[in-house]
Amino acid sequence: MRDDWRAGGFGLYVHWPFCAAKCPYCDFNSHVSSAVDMDAWQRALVSEVRRFGEELPGRILNSVYFGGGTPSLMDPSVVEAVLHTATDVWTPANDMEVTLEANPSSVEAKRFEGYRVAGVNRVSMGFQALNDGDLRALGRLHDVSEALQALDVARSTFDRFSFDLIYARQNQSLADWDAELKRALDFDPDHLSLYQLTIESGTAFGDRFARGGLRGLPDEDLAADMYFHTQELCEAAGLPAYEVSNHAKPGQESRHNLIYWSGGDYVGIGPGAHGRVTTDRRYATTTPLSPENWLAMAEAGRGELDREALSAIDQAGEYLMMGLRTVQGIDLQRYGALSGQEMPDGPLNDLIAAGLLIQSGDQLATTAKGRAVLNAIVTELLPD
Structure with a gap:
């Protein structure tokens, strides 16, 4: 299945690891630094794009995503150099999406204009x-x-913008979230990413929670009520869910994230970036977490750790886990071609009967009720 990735498209993810401060809930690879050598980082990022361009020639580039960290701390010239290189080594799609994450505290009109020009x-x-x-x-x-x-x-x-909100926060009631989400919807965004607060080990919140110091978190019932209320309000406002945590006006879905969720190929560069690339077979790529280590490796010619070859079962499992996050779901024929086996009838029929999955021909998708318990569904269906 060397051409399976084509069903999802091809993208580039660029990880900028630096932040002005580390948020206590964040488990992303982000680092606080008072000074960054923009020229050195530009050279390293451009070098990595060229390296992958030589390895993966002839691709149509559907999207580029600058994530972090805080990419809005990057000089616009760095963004421009990366994009210039990416569209030199690959052919940009006519509707190529180029997204940059920004924190409001780092937004300046002049800097945003620089990103647009880039x-x-x-x-x-x-x-x-x-x-x-x-x-x-x-x-x-x-x-x-x-x-x-x-x-x-x-x-x-x-032309396009999105913003993120976190719900199920400390001491937040359903009425609080209702008022906040309605206010957000009044701004008429194209896209909203709405995440339930999760407490991750290794974060400041995780340490505080382990010590019993993170009080006022909602119980499971209240968190579930918030989730379902979110679906209802966004649907009524014309931003239906197209994935577990993402809502958009029709046609304004994140094309880059859809590459992930539909099993496309994506190059990941920068510290801690992950990727999926298909050459003689499909591989998972990773990079060192440390910005210093990644920069040194990239300057030496390869900012990447050893690759992992993905088996047919690995690929089928990823397609299942990622595809069922979306309203569109998965294609059962594609799943069967990847895994070499059909979906088990017993668990599948039970989950459909319970109203957690819906099947239409070869298309299998989660319902809104099912997406709320996605991990349990995937566990039932994963291939051995």
Whole structure:
């Protein structure tokens, strides 16, 4: 199945690891640094794009995503150099999406204009809350006023924009979330990413939770109520869910994320970036977490760790796990071609009868009820 990736497309992910501050809930590979050698990072990122371009010639590039960390701390010239190189080694799709993540505290109109000129056509902003007290509790450097100013800048600069919010926060009631989400929807965004707060080990929140110091978190029933209320409000506002945590107006879905969820190929460069690339077979790629180590390796000619060859079962399992996150779901014929086996009838029929899955011909998808318990569904269906 060397050509299976074509069903999902091809993208480039660029990880910028630096932040102005580390948020207590964040388990991404991010590092606080007072000074960054932009020229050195530009050379390393460009070098890695060229290396992959030589390995994967003739591709159509559907999307580029600058994630982090805080990519809006990058000089626009770095973004421009990466995009220039990417569209030199690969052919850009006519509708190529170029997304850059931004924190409201780092948004400046001049900088945003620089990103637009460089080729960015979509911005994703990490608001996380529309309440100053909760923003402080989440360790954010911006307040609501800054977030709204950043939104105005984004609207006036880019054709497409999105922002993130976190719910099921400490001491948050269903009424609180209802009011906050309605306020967010009043801004008429194209796209919203709405995440339930999860406490990850190795984070400041994780350590605090382990010590019994993170009080006021909602119980499972309240968190579930918030999830289902989110689906209802967004659907009514014209931003239906197209994935577990993502909502969009029709046609405004994140094309880059859809590459992940539909089993496409994507190159990952930068510290801690993951990728999936198909050459003689499909491989999982990883990079060192340390910015210093990655930079040194990239400068030496290869900013990548050893690759892992993915078996047919690995690929089928990933397609299942990622595809069922979306409203569209998976194609059972494609799944069978990858795994070499059919979906087990017993668990499949039980999950359909329980209203967690829906099947239409060869298409299998989760229902809204099913997406709320996705991990349990995937566990039942994963191939041996």
